[in-house]
Amino acid sequence: MSKKAIIIGAGPAGLTAALELLRNTNIKPVIYEMTSDIGGISKTVNYKGNRIDIGGHRFFSKSDRVMEWWKGICSQRTDGIFLLRQRVSRIFYLRKFFDYPVSLSMEMVLNLGFIRLIRIMAGYVWGKLFPIKEEKNLEDFFINRFGRQLYLTFFKDYTEKVWGVPCNSIKPDWGAQRIKGLSVSKALGHAIKTIFIKDKSIGQKANETSLIGQFMYPKLGPGQFWEEVARMIMDKGGEIYLNQRVMGLGVDNGSISCVKVKDQDSGQIKTEYADYFLSTMPIKDLMFGLEADIPGEVRRVAEGLRYRDFITVGLLLQKLKIKNNTKIKTPNNLIPDNWIYVQERDVLMGRIQIFNNWSPYMVQDPDKVWVGLEYFCNEGDELWNMPDAQMKELARQELVKIGFIDDRDVLDSVVLRVPKAYPAYFGTYERFDLIKEYISRFQNLFLIGRNGMHCYNNMDHSMMTAIMAVQNILEGIISKDNIWSVNTEQEYNEEEGKNRK
Numbered sequence: 001m002s003k004k005a006i007i008i009g010a011g012p013a014g015l016t017a018a019l020e021l022l023r024n025t026n027i028k029p030v031i032y033e034m035t036s037d038i039g040g041i042s043k044t045v046n047y048k049g050n051r052i053d054i055g056g057h058r059f060f061s062k063s064d065r066v067m068e069w070w071k072g073i074c075s076q077r078t079d080g081i082f083l084l085r086q087r088v089s090r091i092f093y094l095r096k097f098f099d100y101p102v103s104l105s106m107e108m109v110l111n112l113g114f115i116r117l118i119r120i121m122a123g124y125v126w127g128k129l130f131p132i133k134e135e136k137n138l139e140d141f142f143i144n145r146f147g148r149q150l151y152l153t154f155f156k157d158y159t160e161k162v163w164g165v166p167c168n169s170i171k172p173d174w175g176a177q178r179i180k181g182l183s184v185s186k187a188l189g190h191a192i193k194t195i196f197i198k199d200k201s202i203g204q205k206a207n208e209t210s211l212i213g214q215f216m217y218p219k220l221g222p223g224q225f226w227e228e229v230a231r232m233i234m235d236k237g238g239e240i241y242l243n244q245r246v247m248g249l250g251v252d253n254g255s256i257s258c259v260k261v262k263d264q265d266s267g268q269i270k271t272e273y274a275d276y277f278l279s280t281m282p283i284k285d286l287m288f289g290l291e292a293d294i295p296g297e298v299r300r301v302a303e304g305l306r307y308r309d310f311i312t313v314g315l316l317l318q319k320l321k322i323k324n325n326t327k328i329k330t331p332n333n334l335i336p337d338n339w340i341y342v343q344e345r346d347v348l349m350g351r352i353q354i355f356n357n358w359s360p361y362m363v364q365d366p367d368k369v370w371v372g373l374e375y376f377c378n379e380g381d382e383l384w385n386m387p388d389a390q391m392k393e394l395a396r397q398e399l400v401k402i403g404f405i406d407d408r409d410v411l412d413s414v415v416l417r418v419p420k421a422y423p424a425y426f427g428t429y430e431r432f433d434l435i436k437e438y439i440s441r442f443q444n445l446f447l448i449g450r451n452g453m454h455c456y457n458n459m460d461h462s463m464m465t466a467i468m469a470v471q472n473i474l475e476g477i478i479s480k481d482n483i484w485s486v487n488t489e490q491e492y493n494e495e496e497g498k499n500r501k
């Protein structure tokens with residue numbers, strides 16, 4: 001290996017880039033990761049044998065290339081990693097469950113009530129007859145697709161919990177990426193279709209991503225998969241250094257020449273040189289660490305980039321009070337959901353993950369229930385700074401309040417804080433192109449991944465950006481346009497993206 005690439009971050013994008021370099025080039029990848037974990041936000045946290053997946057990571061992609069990449073890693077192990085899981089997720093609102101994706105059940109109609117249903121239908125028809133001509137924000141985006149009443153019932157409160165700002169101050173781009181072509185007609189069409197046809201293929205090509213019915217999932221959570229990838233990287237001669245934080249990037253003659261890396265334990269800083277640099281660190285941090293004369297306007301955009309942070313409270317429960325009233329058979333008759341969107345206004349939690357239903361191997365004692373309560377917040381705000389004991393108590397009280405548990409059934413709990421979980425599409429995001437344009441001058445610097453590109457990427461999109469970057473290095477492609485186009489188009493076309501220079 002005659003050349004070297006420094007990769008910042010051992011999340012899905014950084015690890016994919018390293019393995020792709022080892023498989024396709026003679027460039028040696030060296031990864032610096034600031035935490036002591038492999039997998040970035042897609043890691044699994046092991047708490048006394050009970051595992052937490054931060055966010056619940058479905059391994060599902062519309063990209064055959066990514067699906068094959070995932071399966072290829074597992075086929076090299078004899079015991080396999082992936083389980084095929086059925087997706088069950090519902091909305092909890094008015095202390096009742098509503099299917100998500102929507103189903104055409106009598107229960108749904110009864111739970112909504114006749115008057116609310118009529119208002120939803122009227123709102124939808126009105127929205128279709130008189131659409132908002134220019135979708136200026138996320139609220140307009142939702143109303144045009146679902147009608148005002150449906151938006152107010154099922155989307156507004158949850159979305160505002162996630163982002164902490166009103167929907168009308170968020171750019172519509174997030175909706176376009178997140179729920180792509182989803183609309184009432186597609187959701188209803190899907191609900192009717194699933195009565196007659198069950199798409200059992202794992203690719204589920206005909207379905208919108210929000211509507212997919214099954215997904216692959218590693219037995220021990222997503223971290224198990226990424227730890228396996230890390231092992232393969234090291235077996236092939238790549239290097240991974242944990243607890244090493246990249247603080248700065250040196251510039252020489254218009255190219256990136258080195259990184260300044262701080263050992264998190266000793267505090268020592270060393271300088272490491274390489275030929276290529278692939279970064280998944282938040283672009284805001286990278287801009288501050290770049291030893292270059294950045295124009296004031298570009299610096300201001302970087303300063304104004306915003307993020308949303310995240311707390312998961314893991315609760316080990318003797319049992320749930322709420323009963324499984326669905327037709328789905330489950331161990332101990334546990335409710336079948338992988339996750340539940342909590343739309344209730346009187347609690348702060350945004351979602352409940354039921355880890356038993358992601359994989360029974362996530363729970364040490366299968367007779368117990370292992371859940372994660374998700375709270376969206378901003379680093380430094382009241383919730384973020386709340387002492388662990390108080391946070392655990394809040395989670396317990398809220399779960400009792402919405403009728404999910406009895407007070408006495410909490411056996412243990414743990415709090416995890418995840419900074420910069422979501423790159424936000426507000427703040428100075430509107431002028432993000434200025435950063436893109438400025439950074440394009442450094443030909444040997446490749447921004448990839450979620451926070452690396454400040455783009456709401458899932459694992460598959462983050463991986464695609466890494467795959468593209470390696471391909472560009474291999475083929476000597478200077479433009480980064482194909483990397484930036486991943487997940488920005490309504491229907492991303494892999495082949496087209498691959499060939500675009």
Ligand SMILES: Cc1cc2nc3c(=O)[nH]c(=O)nc-3n(C[C@H](O)[C@H](O)[C@H](O)COP(=O)(O)OP(=O)(O)OC[C@H]3O[C@@H](n4cnc5c(N)ncnc54)[C@H](O)[C@@H]3O)c2cc1C
Nearest residue numbers: 009011012013034040041055057058246281449450458459
């Ligand atoms: C709640 C939630 C649910 C999700 N659900 C899904 C899902 O179902 N399916 C799916 O595919 N995706 C899902 N995702 C998205 C998925 O987590 C991300 O797309 C993926 O982890 C991004 O990978 P990445 O490598 O780009 O970034 P990250 O995972 O953020 O990894 C970046 C790494 O860089 C490290 N780093 C940062 N700064 C530095 C520095 N200065 N020096 C050294 N290291 C640094 C970080 O510690 C981290 O390990 C979800 C995300 C969230 C928050």
